[in-house]
Amino acid sequence: MPPYLKTLCLDCICLSTEHAFLMADLDTWHQQLRHASNQCVLNLATKQLAQGMLINLSQSPPKCDSCIHGKQGCTPVPKTCQGERSHQKLGVVYVDLTGPEATKSASGNSYVMNIVDDYSSHPWTFCLKLKSDVLSTLQVWAH
Secondary structure, three states: OOHHHOOOOOOOOOOOHHHOOOOEEHHHHHHHOOOOOHHHHHHHHHOOOOOOOOEEOOOOOOOOHHHHHHHOOOOOOOOOOOOOOOOOOOOOEEEEEEOOOOOOOOOOOOEEEEEEEOOOOOEEEEEEOOHHHHHHHHHHHHO
16 A cells, blocks of 8 residues: 555545546646645545546655645744834825736726825725726825
């Protein structure tokens, strides 16, 4: 028995026969099931939670670069502030504009503008159709 068969997960999802494919290796199933763990994929097949799901176990599964990169942690942002904070509400505000997004919202917006008050850390978020709407939105927000 291969070493990766020793531990099986118990929290896998049952699939119907219409989701099952034909014989495929463990890596193919891992990719097709949106990067489910190998143990979960094995559990689906060995406990017959998906009828007709056949796995070719002749090779050990390769390491998945996407899963490795997705699980790597990044350095946390320090919680300490640099410099003095504002001493009054709206004394200092930070404005961040993102976009254009690849997909427009249902109302046709492509940009998102975030405003954060340095004193209270209160955030405001505005969805914008055009980048040129920033100035008028800021003026309305300020008054």
